[in-house]
Every structure is written in C-alpha cells, then in structure tokens.
Amino acid sequence: MVIAKKTLSLSEGWKYRESNGTVLHDWQDAQSLPTSVHLDLLANHAIPDPFQAKNEELVKWIATRTWIYEKHFTIFPQEPTNKSRKLVLVFEGLDTYTTVKLDGKAILETDNMFLSHRVDITEHLVNTKAVDAMHTLQITFHNAEQKAAEKMEKHSEYSWFSFHFGNKRLAVRKAQYHFVRGSAMDPVLILGKMIDDIQGWDWGPILIDCGPWKPIYLETYEARVADLSIRTQLDLDHQQAVLRVSVEVEGKASFARIDVEIDGTRVESRIITLDSQKTTTAIRIRNPKLWWPWTLGDQNLYTVRTTLLSHENCSAKDELDSLEKKFGIRKIDLVRQPLQGQEGASFFFRVNGVPIFAAGSCWVPIDSFTSRATPEKYHSWIKLAKDTNQVMIRIWGGGIYEHDAFFDACDELGILVWHDFMFACGIYPAYPSFEESVISEVRQNVSRLRHHPSIAVWCGNNEDYAIAHLAQIHAGKAEYDPTEMDPERIRESGFPARLFYEIRLPEICKELIPDIPYWPGSPFGGSFCNDTTVGDIHQWHVWHLDKFPYQDYPKLSGRMITEFGLQSAPHWKTVKQYFPADQPFCLDKKQDCATDEYMVWHNKGKDGPENIANYAKNNIPFDGQSLRGYIYCSQLVQAEGLSTAFRGWRRLWQGPGREYCAGALVWQLNDCWPVTSWSIADHELRPKLAYWTVKRENQPITAGIARVLNNDSLTLETWACNMTMQQLCVIYEIQAWHVKTGQRIWAQKVFSPTTLDPNRSTELGKVECSFKLGEEKQFEWNNLMFSIHLSSASDSSVITRYVNFHEPLKEVPFSSQEEHIKAQLVEQETGPVIELTASVPMKGVYLDFEGEDKVDWDDNGVDLVPGETIKLGFTGLSDGKDRKLRIYWLGETGWQSKIIGF
Numbered sequence: 001m002v003i004a005k006k007t008l009s010l011s012e013g014w015k016y017r018e019s020n021g022t023v024l025h026d027w028q029d030a031q032s033l034p035t036s037v038h039l040d041l042l043a044n045h046a047i048p049d050p051f052q053a054k055n056e057e058l059v060k061w062i063a064t065r066t067w068i069y070e071k072h073f074t075i076f077p078q079e080p081t082n083k084s085r086k087l088v089l090v091f092e093g094l095d096t097y098t099t100v101k102l103d104g105k106a107i108l109e110t111d112n113m114f115l116s117h118r119v120d121i122t123e124h125l126v127n128t129k130a131v132d133a134m135h136t137l138q139i140t141f142h143n144a145e146q147k148a149a150e151k152m153e154k155h156s157e158y159s160w161f162s163f164h165f166g167n168k169r170l171a172v173r174k175a176q177y178h179f180v181r182g183s184a185m186d187p188v189l190i191l192g193k194m195i196d197d198i199q200g201w202d203w204g205p206i207l208i209d210c211g212p213w214k215p216i217y218l219e220t221y222e223a224r225v226a227d228l229s230i231r232t233q234l235d236l237d238h239q240q241a242v243l244r245v246s247v248e249v250e251g252k253a254s255f256a257r258i259d260v261e262i263d264g265t266r267v268e269s270r271i272i273t274l275d276s277q278k279t280t281t282a283i284r285i286r287n288p289k290l291w292w293p294w295t296l297g298d299q300n301l302y303t304v305r306t307t308l309l310s311h312e313n314c315s316a317k318d319e320l321d322s323l324e325k326k327f328g329i330r331k332i333d334l335v336r337q338p339l340q341g342q343e344g345a346s347f348f349f350r351v352n353g354v355p356i357f358a359a360g361s362c363w364v365p366i367d368s369f370t371s372r373a374t375p376e377k378y379h380s381w382i383k384l385a386k387d388t389n390q391v392m393i394r395i396w397g398g399g400i401y402e403h404d405a406f407f408d409a410c411d412e413l414g415i416l417v418w419h420d421f422m423f424a425c426g427i428y429p430a431y432p433s434f435e436e437s438v439i440s441e442v443r444q445n446v447s448r449l450r451h452h453p454s455i456a457v458w459c460g461n462n463e464d465y466a467i468a469h470l471a472q473i474h475a476g477k478a479e480y481d482p483t484e485m486d487p488e489r490i491r492e493s494g495f496p497a498r499l500f501y502e503i504r505l506p507e508i509c510k511e512l513i514p515d516i517p518y519w520p521g522s523p524f525g526g527s528f529c530n531d532t533t534v535g536d537i538h539q540w541h542v543w544h545l546d547k548f549p550y551q552d553y554p555k556l557s558g559r560m561i562t563e564f565g566l567q568s569a570p571h572w573k574t575v576k577q578y579f580p581a582d583q584p585f586c587l588d589k590k591q592d593c594a595t596d597e598y599m600v601w602h603n604k605g606k607d608g609p610e611n612i613a614n615y616a617k618n619n620i621p622f623d624g625q626s627l628r629g630y631i632y633c634s635q636l637v638q639a640e641g642l643s644t645a646f647r648g649w650r651r652l653w654q655g656p657g658r659e660y661c662a663g664a665l666v667w668q669l670n671d672c673w674p675v676t677s678w679s680i681a682d683h684e685l686r687p688k689l690a691y692w693t694v695k696r697e698n699q700p701i702t703a704g705i706a707r708v709l710n711n712d713s714l715t716l717e718t719w720a721c722n723m724t725m726q727q728l729c730v731i732y733e734i735q736a737w738h739v740k741t742g743q744r745i746w747a748q749k750v751f752s753p754t755t756l757d758p759n760r761s762t763e764l765g766k767v768e769c770s771f772k773l774g775e776e777k778q779f780e781w782n783n784l785m786f787s788i789h790l791s792s793a794s795d796s797s798v799i800t801r802y803v804n805f806h807e808p809l810k811e812v813p814f815s816s817q818e819e820h821i822k823a824q825l826v827e828q829e830t831g832p833v834i835e836l837t838a839s840v841p842m843k844g845v846y847l848d849f850e851g852e853d854k855v856d857w858d859d860n861g862v863d864l865v866p867g868e869t870i871k872l873g874f875t876g877l878s879d880g881k882d883r884k885l886r887i888y889w890l891g892e893t894g895w896q897s898k899i900i901g902f
C-alpha cells in the first residue's frame, strides 16, 4: 500500500518560560507559531509595548535570559510504524542558538537563524516504541550575545572589526539589525572617534529577539519532493523558451508527473522516470508569455507542479507527494560595458533585452520582530513602492533573507529585487565552522527563492568592502591584497570574508542560479569600492561623510547609486502613537524637538537630530520648536533632496552607450518601528513628503530645469526623460514667474515638435535669461520661479510639468499667504478631488485631513504655479461632518498652514 506524505502542523499549543529566572519561571501560553519571546511576553501583558515611548529600555533584560519553549504532541496515532516510512521534524527557522530535545533527548543544536533543519526521528520513535504516546518537544533558546562573546574569544585570531553597529553580531548568524551598536564593554570606532554609547542600528531599536520565528511541523513519508527547480532559457527573439525542470527526491519513487500551466490553461503534462536523486526534464514553450517589471509589461506567472508516483499509470491514491511553484520566464543581465566618452563601464540591468533605469529604494525588515510580518503587510509595502513609480527594491544585508510573501508580492506587482546576502558593515571571520554555516545558509536560501522571477541580482554583502577600506585608512586594520584568490590566504588575511564574497558565494550562485547575475558587494567595483565610474556606489557624501548639500546630488553621481538619503520625522499620527499615552501630546506646543526625549529616542541616527536641524537650517527657515513644524520641515527637506537626486541622475540615462547613471535606490523605503529615519513612508505606511517627490520624479515622462549661474547671468538647462518604450513628440513652454507678485515675467514656447526617443533623457536646450525686471535693475534670480510644461505635439495636452525655485529655498522671498491659496472639494466622476489654485508661486503644498486615518491621496506635496488648477484626488474620507483639511506650505519666514472645513 502506498502512503502519501502527511504533514502535522506543530504550530499550536506551545508554552514558554524563562529557564532559571524567578519572574517567569512558570509556563505561560505562547502564541501560535511563528512567534518569538518578545511577542509572547507582549501578548501575555508581561512587558509594555517595546515600540512605545522609551520602553525599549524596559525590555532589555529579555535578551539576557535563556528561554524555553515546550509542546506536547502525539504522532499520527492511527498509523502503524513502518521502517520504510520516515518521520521527520522540520524547523523552518529557529532564532538562533538553541538546543532541541525530544522526550528529553537532544536531537538538534542550532546557531544560525537563516537555516532550516530537518531531523529524522524515525529511529527515536521506533526505539521508544511510543508512536501513539504523548511526546514532548522542547527548545531552549540561549543568550545570543553571550554565545557571540564566546565565539569571539574562541576565535581571537580574527579582527572582529566594525566601525559602527558593534562587533559581537559578526559572530552570530542572526539578523544583524537586532543588535547593539557599541557599549561600554564593546566600544566601536566611528569615522575615527571611539563611541561607547549604547544604541541600536541607526534606524532600529536594540531588541535581541529569540524564538521559533518560522513554522515547525512533522512530516511522515515514504518519498517526498525535496526540491523542485526551474531554469528558464529564452530565445533571443522571444519566440521560444526552454524550461529545465528538476525534481529532487528523497525516498523511493519511480515516476513524477510534471504539469505546467498559466492562467488555468495547461501548457504541458508529462511523466518522467526518476532514475537518480535529481532528474531534469526539458520542456519547450512556444510563444512564451514573459514576466516583465511593471514598467515594461505584464507579470505573467506560470505554475509548475510535480507529483511523485509509485507507478507510471497510477491514480490519485498512488501519489506520494507533490510540490508546486510559481515562476516567470524572463532574462536578466547586468550589463557592464564601455561607455561613450566617459571612463569606466556601465552598470545597468537589462530585462528581456530591454535596458532599464532602476529607480527604487532599499529595504529593511518591516518589523523588529520578524515573525510578526504578515503577507498583507508585505504586499502593502511592495505596492507602496510600485505606487511611487519604483521598479527595484534592494534587500539590505543586515536584515533577513525575506519571507516568501515578500517575493510573491514582487513577482505579482512587477518589482525587481536586488538581494544582498546577510552580511553588513563589518569584517566577518571565516573559520571553517562559520564558513560551513554560511555555505548552508546560502545554498538553502538561494534554493528556496530561485523560482521568483523578480530576483534580478544576488549581492555579496552591504558595505563590507567600504568598512575594509575605512579600516585600513583609520585603524590600520583589514589589510588585504585584492588580487589574492587563494582561499586559505584570504582566510588568513585582514579581510577573511572575501572568501565568501569572491569565491564561495559566486560558486554556489553559478551552480544554483547560473542565469542570475551575482555582484560581490554593495558598493563594489573599480579602484576602490565606491568608484563612481565602475559598479555601484553608496552616496553618503550628503548627510553622513562630508555633509555636502543635497543640491550636489546631480554631480555626485555613479553608474548606479544603491544608497543615498536624508532623514525625516514620521507622520504626526505615528509620532502620537509612540508618545507615552499618559502625557499630553500637542503638535503646536513650544518644545525643542531636537532634544525632546521621545523624539531623540526614536531617532537612532548618529547625529540624527543635529543633521536634520543643519540640513533644514541650510535650506529653509527651520522650525524645530514645534512638532508640527519639525515634522513638516524635516520631511520637506528630505523630499527636496531625493527629488534633486532622481531628477539629476535620470538625466544621465542617455540611451545606448550612454547609460552614465543607470539607477538610484533611496536609503530607505521602510521602517521596522516608529522612528525618525531615512524612510519615505513611516512604520504605519503613512507617506512622508518624500513619497510624493519620489513618485513624481519617477513618472515615465518628466521634465527638468537646472539653473547655472555665472556671475550675474543665469542659464537654464532643460531636459526631458522619456522612460516609456515609445518615441514621443512634444512641445513645451518655459515660463518665469515673480514669486512675490505672481506676475508672469517671461515665457518661451517651443511649438516645433521635439522628439523624445524612448527609454532615455533628451536635452531640450539652454536658455540664457536676459530679461530684466523693469528698466533699471537686473533680476535677483532668487525672485524667480521657473516652470516647464511639456505637452503632446499632437493634441497639446500637458504630459508633465516641473516647477523650479531658486535654492536654497530660504533665499526665496515667498509671499505666499493664506489668502493666496484656494482649495475646494469637487466631486468628479472618478471620485472626489481637492482643487488647488494660487495667485503666487507656492512651494511644498501639503494636504492632511487631520481627523481621518483612511484617506489615500493620489498626489500631494505639490508646488503651485499662479493661475493653474492642480487637482489632488483622494479616497477614504469618512461621511461625517466637520471634516478638516489642513494645508501646509513654505512661506518666506517659515512653514505656514491653514484649516479648511468641508
């Protein structure tokens, strides 16, 4: 008789306690798996919410204890024992150092959060002869920091070096962002200064969690599909694709059926003979439906299913096991080739033969407690990226190999993924047992994720080469020869983990995913890792290193910028959520936000509050004395900075052979808790002002103006980006407006159609500003706002517009007062809109329905041109009366706002 694989979930009925403490020595009910000790303590009201106020401090003790989880279960009581069937306990993920016991006997020791484990317990059960009896599964979670310290001591021959974010984490294969950045015991060096304060990652709290962060279950089977992988090869003309479907089997099965379908239509069904542990069959697909990033086409997803059969012509009752995966047919290249007229080489992604400008952002885990993330939340974040016209997300190496739900959302929504391996900001060791663990982790995670068409590149690490570079300069450490390729010599060098980034990981990727690009690090390439002419760069000369003005972004370009950004505070509703409930929360009270204890606690950036204030003061009349002002000002400056960068860098995407800049990924998309950080939307997914400028600057068609001032004369450089695949014919109008009076001073209409070639920027030309204000005096250029409107040559409808003010904005004599702006709610066929008009140029006009929490705007944070009506659509407004809309904008002496009731 054939017995099909069965799975018994072990998610429910767990209890937990502290191992030998006094407080929580009695068993408490745990939540269903996946879970973690912080989440269980929170659910049991044993701790306050670590995200609120300064509660992070109050829950620090949790990480210093040992925790035990336990569950009783019976095994398939009705099944007879049978030696040809296996019983296997599967642990998809244990965080991190554990001892697992079954009925008191140790069956597993773990030390890597990123690994899954399968433990064959057949023997144990046969020997205990207790198949239908109650069993006890117990997992002890040891103190990760202590274990790390032990490892460091045992391997004191290694450097264990990091400039920031602490060293102990380097010994632990656990999400690095959980950890401490420095402590009196473990001082760290930041840009030449020893720092011994205790902080988390520079956007996260220190919450060193532990627990069963992924499911646990029991499998019983005669045979199972150990893996199902699909390699797709697409012909150049896209007329045909060959799928190589490989089935790996554990146990005895003679045949497997392979079914492939798309949109409910079967494309192929065949039975293959299984002659070894891994059997591969090639399937030809004519006229394949391709998977495209959303900017280029549809996200066609095929399903492949394999079913293990005991006989060739068997019925459903003879099926042993089956497994299904969704995949896409697409070809991804990372193109590095010479450029016309510039040094170095290109660095751009080509999908199905089409080069893309990869606009996007970097991803950190969406919660400090990784098991709390739901598929819905992943979907919402990825949708948020798409809604802001992003096409690539970079999973940063200090978090986790993301949950399947993340990739499902990217596959469905057409977002490309740059995936770092999990190493960040440090000189990691490479002793043999560490190496072995890393290799298993990489093999498992690449195998788990390789069917996802959204993954465009795997990358060795985050900033480890940069750390090595800085370590050499500032600390005389991490000496290494970049040409050395002998594994043993690399292991003994000052930068041992090159063994992973340059040898082991590329080897594994070549074997498991030969068609997907591999890149050693982010950043990497060229004469040193941040070479602006080769590979990718992290652009931190703005904000971190030299604190250059954000206006410099366009000239601080690289072939692809995989990190850059500025911090800002979250939406006030999110701030309110983390302020202590027992204290009055007031947005307009006078208080110094740069020193307020809760605002400071919820900004983990080194010099964060100081940097926010300085960037704001250098650019706008800054108000750090009320929460309302602080939030608006910090968000406006971040929004301006990011839009300057995207506008400048997209301009450098100039077509074949001239891909001078091929992408920009903002640091960062999201947050893991409510915090002031570099994210463009806060932890509650509430958009910051930057959300709107990132969206605007990455529309398929945009226009730009750059002011070039030479002594007293001003030249305007103008350009347009057409990121669509169609050639466009446009006409355009440039106008100059007086910011004080709203008077139009000058206009230039270009009515002869200009061609914008597809998938590149086009220079429209230069305009010398020779006009004068009145007879006597040349303009002060800061009095002028320029606008450019790009219209279709065929029907003159406006395609896009851009508004350009003098910078820094604090030198603009705005005269925008309350009475200059008008807003009215208009019901249109497509839904309600707020129509905005202004009689003078206005900057950063931001709308917020204060009493509502479900309003979603389709645009916001706009600049206004006199006489023009801008319509901002929205959904989700409640039916109630008394709905108050607050309108913010930037005035001459500071931010201003007014309330309109509807």
Ligand code: BMA
Pocket: 201, 202, 203, 398, 424, 425, 462, 463, 563, 667
């Ligand atoms: C980069 C990242 C992160 C960090 C961010 C902001 O260096 O790789 O490690 O959080 O900058 O400082």
